[in-house]
Amino acid sequence: MKVAVIGGGWAGLSAAVSLAEAGHSVTLYEMAPQLGGRARSVPGEPVCDNGQHILIGAYVETLALMRRVGVDVEAALLRTPLHLPYPGEPGLRLPGGQPLVSFTRGVLANSQWPLSARLALLVRAGRWLLQGFKAPADQTVAALAAGLPPVLARDLVEPLCVAALNTPAHQASAQVFLRVLRDALFSGPGSADLLLPRQPLSDLLPAPAERWLLARGATVRAGARVHALARHHAAWMVDGEAADAVVLACSAREAARLTADIAPAWSAEAAAFEYQPIVTVTLQSPGSRLEAPMVALREGPDAPAQFVFDHGQLGLAPGRFAFVVSGAATWVARGDVAERVRDQALAALPWAEPPVIERVLIEKRATFACTPGLRRPPAAIAPGLVAAGDYVAGPYPATLEGAVRAGRAASRLVASASVMQNRSP
Template sequence: MVKPAYEQRGSGAAGSKPGAPAVAVIGGGWAGCAAAVELASAGYKVTLLEAARTLGGRARRIETDRRQLDNGQHILLGAYRSTLSLLRRIGVDARTALLTLPLQMRYPPDSGGMDFIAPRLPAPLHLALALLRAEGLSRADKLSLARFSSTARWAGWQLNDDCSVSQLLERWEQSENLIRLMWRPLCLAALNTPPERASAQIFLNVLRDSLGAARSASDMLLPRHDLSRLLPEAAASYVTQRGGSVRTGASVKALRSIEGRLWQLDISGAAVGGNWSTYFPHVVLATGASQAAGLLHAIPDCDTSAICQQLTALETEAITTCYLQYAPQVRLAQPFFALADDASLQRWGQFVFDRGQLDDQQQGLLAVVISAAGEAAALPQETLARAIAAQLAATLQMPQLQQPGWFKVITEKRATFACTPGLLRPGHATGLAGLLLAGDYTAGDYPATLEGAVRSGLAAARAITATV
């Protein structure tokens, strides 16, 4: 038998009680962890199963040949109410776990970009003053941005018919310079889909809850801890303290319905002996879309063709993060900068983060993010890293960045679904009693973000608790 790398069992001293309803959560990403916490809080005896050795799914810590790194750099928003509430519930202090910055889109000085930063004033004054003070934007650009904001508010952030972000920007007469410096990078960062193919309605939903809400909702939150520590591991502790169990290295190979009353899980890779069951009246399937489709399709004597078709129709987009290590004294003027990317010039980076300003143990480490990274990810890793180093050296006017001590390129090939106009996303219900679906790809207002994953996990769990 293979001993799982992470195995916790609760004592039952709090939370679930003898005879409490059992539930399995398959998948220890942020959606699965959110579902597990919600169910444990409601008194269920939760078994959280994760095939990988580390919790977190597509937002997790990984071991590399250099050091422990996240599998991608993330920004959260103050608008992520469900995520921030969940952090509080599981005992994570967001004030120390996250660096809070005001809304900004700041390019390195003299790089041909813009410098837009919102002051800490009540909404919408913070945006008005930021626009007035913004550098690198012409009067026409500023009028263009003001027109976008007023038109979106007048329309209630809703479109009669969805279209691409590019079509929306053209319709609302946005200037080319503003599109290049603000709307395109925001769209890539939020939806991980190029503006020509991205859903304008989903983009507006994100802007509504950030730019169009209270000032704090537009704050940008940068994780100081690694992503597994930030939420998944604290969620696992919360579950075990309430009588549940958490097993990593436990891969669910198949699901079987037992007379429509129980679900039997075929699990490999983890010790299946001991005082726990593979039979559950409720299951939350919180894996990636393709894995969920495979498990659903293979359930004997159950018609899951409709939901499987929706799941397999989802196209994926990659995200690449290039880590570059320099001498500890190398430091950027601020925690992160936007970068002007141009594939024709081999400038791939879109944002650069100074990890040393987030974590004292990562001095001199820069993380460069490339969203919708299909073309860049196809390059040899050394070629891509050297191109990014050259881009940083030239853009930041720091020649020493041309030669990092080491680099690590990490690509999540299926980081998100392609958030296209009018996309039909599956709901939580699978049509099978006791089996719910959770993931950032399920139907909702948001694209594939951490907040979308958390909201989906909470909703799936509440669908179970509502039936009892």
């Protein structure tokens, strides 16, 4: 089949690679000048990413895709057991081994929490396990954690929630949060490991995937926004060019625009999302070094960031530190996020030299707001037309793994349609 993949982010790349592997002729369209979508490197000197993305050991589909296109995952990612240190505090650290044993040992060993809090967390986690990590569809993460000692909400539940769902705990879906916890903490040895990029984001997947696709005869059109999609007899017309099938791997807004006349109900669902921004503030302080490659921070009324990453320890740029503000709608509206991050950094961390603001990156629609009962459109839109994106119906929030899985699922839908066409008289 001749398949058009519209969107060159991680979902589109996943779909394109899977389709090319299956022997289909692939044309990949990307409206931006480079591939990668919301997880890519930004041109400039020095090279900077459009945000500080991390992976975890449970991202099995993402890691498999990276390996398939020739990435040396062990060299590209710094893999460490889950560790959430705070400035001057060791924080939660999970040792290796079987998930339940590892989690129990890690919680009991965290002396920064009172023993009563540690036991309360183990009891609550055991209850979630017995309930199959399921929660009512209308429950928030804050409600899920109600009754836990405040130190656990502050140092564990809220940071993990905003990191995984990019939505504050009082607004975030408990059902999705528990699914993330299940897969990350309890799905197998190493699933909770942190995988921190030691290379620019474009080198993790977009650039290797583009080379891989071109080497197998695919066509890649960067800087090419698709203006019109229409059905003509048995073919789909992508800006007037015929295709047997189309994978919409662009943003939900772009997908809604392209399908407004084709599938109005689907288009309306895709257009209805509310979004949460992520802000990344990079500070420069030559000679400075954090106690770990990633350090958790306590946010507050004048402290926006939840995490900071030491790029020097990741082999990227010594003296550069990336502060991440997730669920950042309030801070974007205030307009002083960079200054408040710098003040937070000065108050929370030791510095060889006072840090200065290097760059501020604001992704205003970084992810959809992962709220309880959120309606997400299905992948199947019309015969031969499927959607691939972290926003399509599924159990995961807007993550790299969610995007890659959606791309793989879309390629399978296209392949099954091809089989049915071949069988028809």
